[in-house]
Amino acid sequence: MSDSASLLSARTASVAPSQDEAALILAKAARFAPPGPRTAEGKLDLIGLSREALTEAVAELGEPPFRAKQIWHWLYHRGARQFSEMTSLSRAFRARLEERCVIGRPERLRALKSADQSEKFLLGLADGERIETVYIPDLEEERGAVCLSTQVGCTLSCRFCHTGTQRLERNLSAAEIVGQFLALRDYYGEWPTPREGEPRRLATIVVMGMGEPLYNYENVATALTILMDPEGVALSRRRITLSTSGVVPLIDRVGRELGVNLAISLHAVRDDLRDELVPLNRKYPIAELLAACRRYPRLSNARRITFEYIMLKGINDSPADARELVRLIAGIPAKVNLIPFNPWPGSRFEPSPEEAIRRFAEIINDAGYAAPVRTPRGRDILAACGQLRTAAA
Numbered sequence: 001m002s003d004s005a006s007l008l009s010a011r012t013a014s015v016a017p018s019q020d021e022a023a024l025i026l027a028k029a030a031r032f033a034p035p036g037p038r039t040a041e042g043k044l045d046l047i048g049l050s051r052e053a054l055t056e057a058v059a060e061l062g063e064p065p066f067r068a069k070q071i072w073h074w075l076y077h078r079g080a081r082q083f084s085e086m087t088s089l090s091r092a093f094r095a096r097l098e099e100r101c102v103i104g105r106p107e108r109l110r111a112l113k114s115a116d117q118s119e120k121f122l123l124g125l126a127d128g129e130r131i132e133t134v135y136i137p138d139l140e141e142e143r144g145a146v147c148l149s150t151q152v153g154c155t156l157s158c159r160f161c162h163t164g165t166q167r168l169e170r171n172l173s174a175a176e177i178v179g180q181f182l183a184l185r186d187y188y189g190e191w192p193t194p195r196e197g198e199p200r201r202l203a204t205i206v207v208m209g210m211g212e213p214l215y216n217y218e219n220v221a222t223a224l225t226i227l228m229d230p231e232g233v234a235l236s237r238r239r240i241t242l243s244t245s246g247v248v249p250l251i252d253r254v255g256r257e258l259g260v261n262l263a264i265s266l267h268a269v270r271d272d273l274r275d276e277l278v279p280l281n282r283k284y285p286i287a288e289l290l291a292a293c294r295r296y297p298r299l300s301n302a303r304r305i306t307f308e309y310i311m312l313k314g315i316n317d318s319p320a321d322a323r324e325l326v327r328l329i330a331g332i333p334a335k336v337n338l339i340p341f342n343p344w345p346g347s348r349f350e351p352s353p354e355e356a357i358r359r360f361a362e363i364i365n366d367a368g369y370a371a372p373v374r375t376p377r378g379r380d381i382l383a384a385c386g387q388l389r390t391a392a393a
């Protein structure tokens, strides 16, 4: 690294980006705001409301806070779809809820199953937009990960990503993000929420579907807080991984407010190449991104940052790239997830040959980092990483 680069990383390592920068990103997100929590008929969707907002809504209906707690239990522990199921509430209150509120769910339009058992769901939203959500079972066990989308499309145009060719229509609401998980729970019949220690089929969440989660931070944060709530879906933050292409000013907030596992879409070890592959790098270059990773709270060997690295033949897959990667992440408790490139119609890259991936992984392993190769899942149904796209081609 040149002196100026090391100075830069030394400087940025200790200084978090200004709050103004984060505020600016949040203000921009407002331009792509999702529809509000009321339906066309003016009814309030209770899904996606924070606990505080639900308690307020219940107060407006003239009921005390413990009723909100009961409703929460029905919505997120029992998976109730109808107010009539909420038998611990009085008949009169249920009737009032029926009149004024709804329990929202995205509509399941299509489910496609891959030969490898991953399943991709096309979900329809109230305003006609569509998103995709994927269930990826572990190969040997009866459990798996749910891959959630956070936006309809994406503004970021990473060169290798299918979603990036679809312009951003809008952000998803907290209800729509939570709703993806609930819809899959409905589909697989996993209600009520399994007790602690009991096996769970929908065992982990990866926020790695369509969109850049940190360009929709507020809704993502509300949704994950709901999904982590111990009196509902109760997924611990250790079972949730959020992937970002590197929106540096908000990474600190993820660490402070959510504390979920962090995955960084790194993909290149030099700024000139990363500028091309992940254009956001022009705003937040590698040194700043890694500085934010170094600041991420509570990192340890048991809690590591995942660096995602897509293997593109002849572009970023040389042994020199691997050695530079090891040098860049030195000192960060990390693992490197090597992702064979998943092609999509019109994509211009080729996946690295197996031999190149093996060599790359070896160099990283020798430096003491795990470097699992992400087995492509659901490629045959365009459900693998970077293949999701809901707009017509």
Ligand code: SAH
Pocket (backbone or CB within 6 Å): 160, 161, 162, 207, 208, 209, 210, 211, 212, 213, 243, 244, 245, 264, 265, 308, 310, 339, 340, 341, 342, 343, 344, 385, 386, 387
């Ligand atoms: N926007 C976020 C999260 C969604 S993308 C992000 O970029 O991190 C989820 C992961 O899939 C990212 O690591 C992304 O780089 C990767 N990905 C995108 N296109 C891909 C492709 N064609 N093949 C393999 N992985 C891809």
Ligand code: SF4
Pocket (backbone or CB within 6 Å): 154, 155, 156, 157, 158, 161, 162, 163, 164, 165, 209, 210, 211, 212, 245, 265, 386
């Ligand atoms: Fe957007 Fe992530 Fe795809 Fe880049 S890789 S275009 S940030 S979804």
